[in-house]
Amino acid sequence: DAKTTQPPSMDCAEGRAANLPCNHSTISGNEYVYWYRQIHSQGPQYIIHGLKNNETNEMASLIITEDRKSSTLILPHATLRDTAVYYCIVFYTNAGKSTFGDGTTLTVKP
């Protein structure tokens, strides 16, 4: 599975868009990009995933570059409840063997 690189922390103003970047330059052709978040000490929660097309669901949007070497998770209108650690992982199957790393701590400020 490809390794990912994320900034350790980011801040965002409440109501503004939060854009979280992830680099995955060694991604293989069949590997998906997944985003999870962990609020306090709860179990990580699935947010969104994609292969090569941009994706949107009720929680967020995922923008994947054309060369698939990086992606951005967008929370369109961040709220205080979006304060969490966000993990970007890349894999094809056997999801749990992926390395979660330390993720990005997003702090949404009033």
Place this chain on the structure above:
Amino acid sequence: NAGVTQTPKFRILKIGQSMTLQCTQDMNHNYMYWYRQDPGMGLKLIYYSVGAGITDKGEVPNGYNVSRSTTEDFPLRLELAAPSQTSVYFCASSAHRERGEKLFFGSGTQLSVL
């Protein structure tokens, strides 16, 4: 659907004691995993299983054992508990689908070894 259920939620052990952390999923997932998470750190894979009767070591398996006798259950055994095993433990499961593979997590077990 209950999803992934972990018990207990909290436990305090004395050094040298043993215990089993229970994990059950009702989604018929073939893959199951155990992680530990130390304060301020990411998840580290302890053991995983790709199906009943098949288990394998992850990144940090020392001091732990697992078994997978059924698709639903994946218990984690701590033998001779040590303070270094104080952590939050998460169980997770997944199943590969044509459009991707979501990982589902339990709510965690907070373990203190004193």
